[in-house]
Amino acid sequence: xxxxxxxxxxxxxxxxxxxxxxxxxxxxxxxxxxxxxxxxxxxxxxxxxxxxxxxxxxxxxxxxxxxxxxxxxxxxxxxxxxxxxxxxxxxxxxxxxxxxxxxxxxxxxxxxxxxxxxxxxxxxxxxxxxxxxxxxxxxxxxxxxxxxxxxxxxxxxxxxxxxxxxxxxxxxxxxxxxxxxxxxxxxxxxxxxxxxxxxxxxxxxxxxxxxxxxxxxxxxxxxxxxxxxxxxxxxxxxxxxxxxxxxxxxxxxxxxxxxxxxxxxxxxxxxxxxxxxxxxxxxxxxxxxxxxxxxxxxxxxxxxxxxxxxxxxxxxxxxxxxxxxxxxxx
Numbered sequence: 001x002x003x004x005x006x007x008x009x010x011x012x013x014x015x016x017x018x019x020x021x022x023x024x025x026x027x028x029x030x031x032x033x034x035x036x037x038x039x040x041x042x043x044x045x046x047x048x049x050x051x052x053x054x055x056x057x058x059x060x061x062x063x064x065x066x067x068x069x070x071x072x073x074x075x076x077x078x079x080x081x082x083x084x085x086x087x088x089x090x091x092x093x094x095x096x097x098x099x100x101x102x103x104x105x106x107x108x109x110x111x112x113x114x115x116x117x118x119x120x121x122x123x124x125x126x127x128x129x130x131x132x133x134x135x136x137x138x139x140x141x142x143x144x145x146x147x148x149x150x151x152x153x154x155x156x157x158x159x160x161x162x163x164x165x166x167x168x169x170x171x172x173x174x175x176x177x178x179x180x181x182x183x184x185x186x187x188x189x190x191x192x193x194x195x196x197x198x199x200x201x202x203x204x205x206x207x208x209x210x211x212x213x214x215x216x217x218x219x220x221x222x223x224x225x226x227x228x229x230x231x232x233x234x235x236x237x238x239x240x241x242x243x244x245x246x247x248x249x250x251x252x253x254x255x256x257x258x259x260x261x262x263x264x265x266x267x268x269x270x271x272x273x274x275x276x277x278x279x280x281x282x283x284x285x286x287x288x289x290x291x292x293x294x295x296x297x298x299x300x301x302x303x304x305x306x307x308x309x310x311x312x313x314x315x316x317x318x319x320x321x322x323x324x325x326x327x328x329x330x
Contacts, residue, residue: 010096011045011093011096011097013092013093013096014089014090014092014093014096016089017049017089017090017093018045018048018049018093020052021045021048021049021051021052021090021093022044022045022048024048024051024052024055025044025047025048025051025052026044026048028051032247034243034247035243038239038240038243039239039240043148043149045097046097046101046148047145047148047149049090049093049094049097050094050103050141050144050145050148052090053090053091053094054111054141056090057077057111057112057115058115060073060074060077060115061073061074061115061118061119062118062182067119067120070119071116071119074112074115074116074119077091077112078112081095081108101147101148102147103144103147103148104143104144104313106313107140107141107143107144107313108140108144110135110136110140110312110313111136111137111140111141113136114133114135114136114137114140115137117133117136117137118137118184121183121184121185121199122179122183122184122185122186123185123189123199124185124186124187124188124189125188125189125190126188126189126190127188127190127191127221127308128307128308129188129308130169130172130186130188131165131308131309132308132309132312133168133186134164134165134168134169134172135161135164135165135309135312135315137168138164138165138167138168138171139160139161139164139165139168139314140164140313141164142160142161142163142164143157143160143161143164143313143314145160146160149236149237149240150237150240151235151236151237153235154314154316155232155235155298155301156232156235156236157313157314158228158232158301158306158314158316159228159229159232159233159235159236160229160314161306161309161314161315162225162226162228162229162232162305163225163226163229163244163248165222165225166222166223166224166225166226166229166248166251166252167247167248167251169218169219169221169222169225169255170219170222170251170252170254170255170258171251171255172186172187172218173215173218173219173222173254173255173256173258173259174254174255174257174258176202176206176211176215176258177206177207179206180202180203180206181206183203185199185202185203187199187202187211187214187215187218188218191214191217191218192214194213194214195210195211195213195214196210197210197211197214209261212259212260212261215258215259215260215261216259216260218255218259219255219256219258219259222252222255223252223256224305225305226248226249226252228301228302228305229248230245230248231291231298231299231301232298232301233245233291233292234291234292234293234294234298235298241292242292245292301316302316303316303317
């Protein structure tokens with residue numbers, strides 16, 4: 001994305017837009033068992049704007065009357081972001097905070113590319129292709145959220161990416177039927193082929209019991225990234241750490257529930273009360289563990305988790321994967 005000619009972070013010209021976004025964010029946050037009042041007001045405004053920015057972009061694709069309409073909407077977003085067209089208040093307000101917050105705007109490009117992938121017949125050859133998609137539509141948003149939550153450094157990026165990948169994989173698990181109705185199949189072709197299925201079979205019957213091993217495999221893949229994200233959770237400031245832990249645990253449980261064919265719950269708020277109490281109790285126990293409190297060093301991040309993400313911002317790629325270091329000219 002071309003450099004954005006926006007300076008400062010004063011939201012006064014878009015006060016009504018910011019207020020509207022904050023109210024929407026607070027309402028949604030509570031459905032995910034997040035306590036928005038723990039977030040300082042300034043950061044709450046920034047996070048709310050990012051949330052609404054991503055939500056409206058997602059709606060522009062999902063609610064368009066045709067693929068052509070969705071593509072036209074994405075072109076408009078790109079033109080406004082680059083300054084080629086007059087900006088709507090939400091986009092202006094979002095961009096106004098970018099210099100102050102240090103948001104990585106290249107992640108907006110990743111997100112737009114991911115949304116564009118949803119316009120066609122979404123198909124993914126293997127786990128690597130699915131992970132690259134999940135990075136674009138989810139981990140990229142996490143990387144933009146990171147500076148708003150005070151998460152910095154390489155270890156922070158690795159944690160954010162892994163949690164973003166895991167959350168998107170869970171989202172795919174409990175959206176199989178809805179996605180099929182839109183003509184989209186996010187389950188990797190290699191996993192489908194292993195049980196004798198194709199993407200067309202999923203479109204015909206997304207409830208086919210033969211899909212269960214595929215769903216369980218994707219849930220296990222998600223769990224690898226949840227575990228890695230939790231291992232590095234101490235990089236998240238204490239104010240937000242336990243909320244991130246709870247969201248990861250509950251969302252992971254929702255994905256595993258879907259992988260077992262147990263209903264279509266899609267948010268933590270939809271869980272039965274006894275399960276909410278169970279996860280809150282588990283969080284209370286884990287909240288005081290030395291690893292969660294940052295008293296013990298996190299295990300080293302496994303670069304194999306990011307092998308499919310080579311070349312993308314924040315990906316942990318071993319030196320041999322990057323190629324030899326150039327020898328300086330003499």
